[in-house]
Amino acid sequence: MKVIAAMSGGVDSAVAAARAVEAGHEVVGVHLALSSNPQKYRSGARGCCTIEDSHDARRAADVIGIPFYIWDMAEEFHDGVVENFLSEYAAGRTPNPCLRCNEKIKFAAVLDRARALGFDSVVTGHYAQMRETELGRTMHRAEDPLKDQSYVLAVLNKTQLDGAVFPLGDTYKEEVRKEAKRRGLYVANKPDSHDICFVPSGNNAGWLHDRLGTETGPIVDEDGVKLGEHQGAYTYTIGQRRGLNLTVPAEGGAPRYVLNIEPKSNTVVVGSHEALAVSAIEGEKAIWCGPVPTPATNYRGFAQVRAHGSPLACTYSTDSERISVQLDEPLFGLATGQGLVIYDGDRVVGSATIDATE
Amino acid sequence: MGIYFDHAATTPMSQPAIDALNQQISRIGNASSLHTQGRSVRREVEEAREAIARIAGCGPSEMIFTGSGTEANNLAIKGFYWKRVHEDPARTVIVISAFEHHAVLDPVEWLESHEGAHIIQVPIRADGVIDLEALKDIVEQNRSKIALIAVMHSNNEVGTIQPIREVVEIAGDIPVHTDAVQSFGKVDFNFDELGVTSATISAHKVGGPLGVAALILERGIDITPILHGGGQERDIRSGTLNAPSIVSFAAAAEDAGTNRDSRYVAIRELRRYLIDSLRRVLPDIRVNGDVEPSLPGIANITFPGTESDGLLLLLDAEGVASSTGSACSAGVPQASHVLLSMGISERDARSSLRFSLGASNTRAEIDHLTSVIESVVERARAAHLRH
Incomplete structure (x- = not known):
């Protein structure tokens, strides 16, 4: 196959590209420039947007011995990921930009471009496994449970996944680092990126403040009694306990948690831990990673609602556009806007964006 | 063995x-040492300086x-x-002219942002030549305030x-600097006759x-x-002289000077062949700056509806080396400021490639390019549409 290896400058994508070469593919390395002005995202930003990262990626491509290019995806990234991130927060939801980036950039804009240029697939260093099963080509969790990234890839539909190659899914991260060292890739010891790549030094609240402004509003209890003030509702997350600075203590001193964010009235609602309990989850804009399930109400499976969350046993139903989940055991604190991913064992069935919880 | 059409970047x-x-x-x-070995190297360097100076039309002491x-x-x-x-x-x-190389543009911009300089850019005509009337106006209106013209x-x-x-002539007593990196050894360039300051x-x-x-x-x-130290070059540039490379530079300059006219004719003819060949299969291409006098080997071509980095990738895969305008420090392709200065749209500037030919290129190599260009452009167009 002719494949494009998306190379961030990190160790995973470098080893993935090297493995693709070894598998006999014709590989071209591509680094995505996600900001038209790399300095803009630079100071303290981790991930894939800095000059140093693009140099690291280029050097890795040299070592592997493949051509290397930089593709300018700044506009697509800004429109599809950064703007979405801001508007979701402004609407009181908690978005996951990595999901959007996979959905709109890596396996959309990049894959489309690659296919038009005559390539078959995009190779990335994501930890997930594609397998041939009786259901066709399906996506499964990675061998390394700590690195499994199937959650952030569950926004890819079958056509996108057909153009995706994940050479690292069967390997533990430590092995990947050792392999990088063996291959002479000096990024072998480069730290993992954890933060949102376009938010410097993990200061999400500060970054949002700068862009969405600060508008003070009330923090109220479930009865609407004002307990304090906030500096911008979007900097709160459902389930958040710390940093509320409430002036009125709760009865009996029980801790209070963010239950709801109402962007229209700029109000943050807080309450008890019990009030955070969620046993039903509704998701919109369903995406199916394999065969589309026939509309039914009694599927058994597992729901996952955070990138590194646990799979929760559930019953789910779908009309193929929406997914409704009934959890066996309640979950505490769940924000709308997050991704709802359905698993059948270790197979990823599909995903939806959470728009209601109960 | 790849086909190298990027001689303006560097040539063998x-x-x-x-x-x-x-x-x-x-x-x-070390050419600055006083002992026998030093003197011997010094002599080689000075002979090289004189040789290059002869070809550049300047005095040896004018060469730093x-x-x-x-x-x-x-x-x-x-x-x-x-x-x-x-x-x-x-x-x-x-x-400065609006289409200077970054090695001129960027220091000027740095002086503007750090040292209080004011930049006035002289517009470029659609044919890729500086607008002398505009320069005249600029100089007339600002004469006493101009530090230099480049x-x-x-x-x-x-x-x-x-x-x-x-x-x-327009500058009068204002210093004029000219970046002759692409001209020296390829076309007529004589420092004294031009009358530039540097x-x-x-x-x-x-x-x-x-x-x-x-x-x-x-x-x-x-x-x-800029560099302070031993003051080796007229106290204007310090640093131990790179004697072997200077001697080799002189040998290259003499070779280029001796063969300049015959190479010019041969390379110019190859360039015409390249343009005619490409036009035969792709009638809608446009050649930017196709005027005389010009450097012999540069063909800057717009392939409408494509994106140049896609073209470059595909041509590279076909064994043909070409070049897009320039990239920023992180390697992000930019629309060429040269083409933009000539009034070419951003879209067309992003669809342009530079082929620069040298003495080692052949018609057979151009025939190979011609044989693959149609399918390359077709794929690059498809990629551009989806992008």
């Missing part, structure tokens, strides 16, 4: 230059060796600016040669080694140095 070393470098590289001696063309341009721009502002604080204006001798992306003698030339563009270049600076003119 000529045999005389390779031989000279091989011979010099194992010698010992540097480590790169970029360094020479920085030295001229910053050196003149600081000197002239020091003499008269009102002289903060730097006049106009490149020939443009590196489209190849057009600029009317430097006319620029010098000029940049570089070895690796004429078959010499990388890492050596020169600022030609009129005798008796002092500019503020």
Whole structure:
């Protein structure tokens, strides 16, 4: 196959590209420039947007011995990921930009471009496994449970996944680092990126403040009694306990948690831990990673609602556009806007964006 | 073996230059040392200086060796600016053509953001030649405030040669710097005849080694140095002289000078063949800056509806090396400021490639390009549409 290896400058994508070469593919390395002005995202930003990262990626491509290019995806990234991130927060939801980036950039804009240029697939260093099963080509969790990234890839539909190659899914991260060292890739010891790549030094609240402004509003209890003030509702997350600075203590001193964010009235609602309990989850804009399930109400499976969350046993139903989940055991604190991913064992069935919880 | 159509970026070393470098590289001696070995190296360097000076039409003492063309341009721009502002604080204006190489553009922009300089850009006509009438107006209106004027001798992306003698005439007593990196050894370039105050030339563009270049600076003119130290080059540039490379530079310059006219004709003819061949299969291509006089080998071509980085990738996969405009420090392709300055739309600028031919290229290589270009352009167009 002719494949494009998306190379961030990190160790995973470098080893993935090297493995693709070894598998006999014709590989071209591509680094995505996600900001038209790399300095803009630079100071303290981790991930894939800095000059140093693009140099690291280029050097890795040299070592592997493949051509290397930089593709300018700044506009697509800004429109599809950064703007979405801001508007979701402004609407009181908690978005996951990595999901959007996979959905709109890596396996959309990049894959489309690659296919038009005559390539078959995009190779990335994501930890997930594609397998041939009786259901066709399906996506499964990675061998390394700590690195499994199937959650952030569950926004890819079958056509996108057909153009995706994940050479690292069967390997533990430590092995990947050792392999990088063996291959002479000096990024072998480069730290993992954890933060949102376009938010410097993990200061999400500060970054949002700068862009969405600060508008003070009330923090109220479930009865609407004002307990304090906030500096911008979007900097709160459902389930958040710390940093509320409430002036009125709760009865009996029980801790209070963010239950709801109402962007229209700029109000943050807080309450008890019990009030955070969620046993039903509704998701919109369903995406199916394999065969589309026939509309039914009694599927058994597992729901996952955070990138590194646990799979929760559930019953789910779908009309193929929406997914409704009934959890066996309640979950505490769940924000709308997050991704709802359905698993059948270790197979990823599909995903939806959470728009209601109960 | 790939097909190399990127001679304006760098061109293979000529045999005389390779031989000279091989011979010099194992010698010992610092040209500044007073002992026998030092004197011996010094002599080689000075002979090289004289040889290059003869070809460049300047005096040997006017040749200041540097480590790169970029360094020479920085030295001229910053050196003149600081000197002239020091003499008269009102002289903060730097006049440059709108399509200078980044090695001129960026130091000028740096002086603007750090040292209080004011930039006035002289517009470029659609044919890729500086607008002399506009320059005249700019100079008339700002004469007492201008620190220096910089106009490149020939443009590196489209190849057009600029009317430097006319620029010098308009400038009067204002210093004029010209970046002649692409011209030296390829087309008529004579420092004295042009009357410029300074000029940049570089070895690796004429078959010499990388890492050596020169600022030609009129005798008796002092500019503020950037590098301070041993003062090896007229106290204007410090740093141990790269003797082997300087000697090799001279060998390359002599070879280029001797064969200049015959190579010009051969390469110019190849360029015409390339354009005609491409046009036969792709009638809608446009050639940017297709005028005389020009550098012999540069063909800057717009392939409508494509994106140049896609074209470059696909051509590279077919074994053909070409070049897009320039990229930012992180390698993000940018629309060429050269093409934009000529009034070409951003879209078309992003659809353009530069092929630059050299003495080693053949018609067979161009035939190979012609045989693959249609399918390459087709795929690049599809990628552009989806992008």
